[in-house]
Amino acid sequence: MSPLDGGKPKDNLYKSSLTDTSHHIAFLTPLFWINDRARTSTRIKMSLSSVLSADAIDAAMKDCQAPDSFNCKKFFQQCGLTKKSPAEVKKVFGILDNDASGFIEEEELKFFLQRFNPGARVLTEKETKAFMSAADDDSDGMIGADEFQAMVLS
Structure with a gap:
């Protein structure tokens, strides 16, 4: 029944x-x-910390607190992602792909820092466009897992 x-x-x-x-x-x-947002935040932190150290994430976050100070390549170096295996980078991509579409779209990219720390700021339009430009090799307006991996590990 x-x-x-x-x-x-x-x-x-x-x-x-x-x-x-x-x-x-x-x-x-x-x-x-109920409390899905809190659970999602906890899941993201736990998942990211299975790949990246919390201290490295905190250091990377501190360096880009001011608007227009975010640089994706520098952020990936500081948080230690550039030293990870391709499989680990794709795992992080899966965590960052908020809607599980297989792509990170511009709207998701705005909230990139909040995936690492829920209290973080939103990326500015300039930062979002620069990030998209750095990763979107085929200019389709979305970052796929392979594009993300290529950018992080280059």
């Missing part, structure tokens, strides 16, 4: 509440959506 036809869920994955009993409309809320 499902929660929609009056049954109770077999596990605690969903909680239901009737908000309009005259229409018997049940709204199901997946419990994993």
